[in-house]
Amino acid sequence: MFNSVSKSIVEKMISRNIVNKNNEDIYLFGIQQMFTLLLNALSVLIISFFFNRLLFGLLFLLFFMPLRSFSGGLHASTTTRCYICSVIYYFIIMLAMDKIVISENLLLISVCSIIIVAYFLVPVEDKNHKLDNVEYYFYRNIARIILIAEGLIFVFSFILEIKIIYQSCYMSITSVFLLIIGGLIKNEL
Numbered sequence: 762m763f764n765s766v767s768k769s770i771v772e773k774m775i776s777r778n779i780v781n782k783n784n785e786d787i788y789l790f791g792i793q794q795m796f797t798l799l800l801n802a803l804s805v806l807i808i809s810f811f812f813n814r815l816l817f818g819l820l821f822l823l824f825f826m827p828l829r830s831f832s833g834g835l836h837a838s839t840t841t842r843c844y845i846c847s848v849i850y851y852f853i854i855m856l857a858m859d860k861i862v863i864s865e866n867l868l869l870i871s872v873c874s875i876i877i878v879a880y881f882l883v884p885v886e887d888k889n890h891k892l893d894n895v896e897y898y899f900y901r902n903i904a905r906i907i908l909i910a911e912g913l914i915f916v917f918s919f920i921l922e923i924k925i926i927y928q929s930c931y932m933s934i935t936s937v938f939l940l941i942i943g944g945l946i947k948n949e950l
Contacts, residue, residue, distance in 0.1 A: 835943030
């Protein structure tokens with residue numbers, strides 16, 4: 762998606778001796794990922810703005826991005842497909858927010874259940890990106906810490922009736938959980 766811009770940046774960094782030519786591919790990948798992440802975040806914020814839910818969008822990203830980074834799960838085959846699917850998915854979340862009514866008890870039970878199940882599943886590797894043992898245990902431990910922290914944030918905001926926080930936390934945890942399950946299904950096919 763951002764190949765030419767990323768390549769130009771890396772070439773300038775190499776010409777100025779900021780990075781080593783031998784690591785060009787690593788820096789190219791990193792810069793492309795940075796641009797993709799920024800585009801996804803910006804798109805979520807723009808969609809949130811148009812639905813008059815900017816704070817929800819900010820909180821969703823705050824909860825979603827760290828958990829997604831360490832949990833793994835379903836990945837699209839290309840960056841462009843990932844972006845398109847992400848934008849469509851988030852747009853659907855915004856459309857459904859006011860339409861779907863879940864009882865408070867069911868919400869609490871579902872989040873707790875999702876966190877418990879996800880705790881034992883993370884991280885879910887992608888066929889294209891296997892983790893070695895050190896990476897696996899590192900990702901697992903960080904994902905579990907994030908799950909517990911977000912679970913506590915959900916519970917406290919739920920008890921304190923801070924709806925914007927527990928709603929965005931719920932949606933991000935649920936979204937990551939769906940990606941975890943999707944990744945497991947994809948790996949079995």
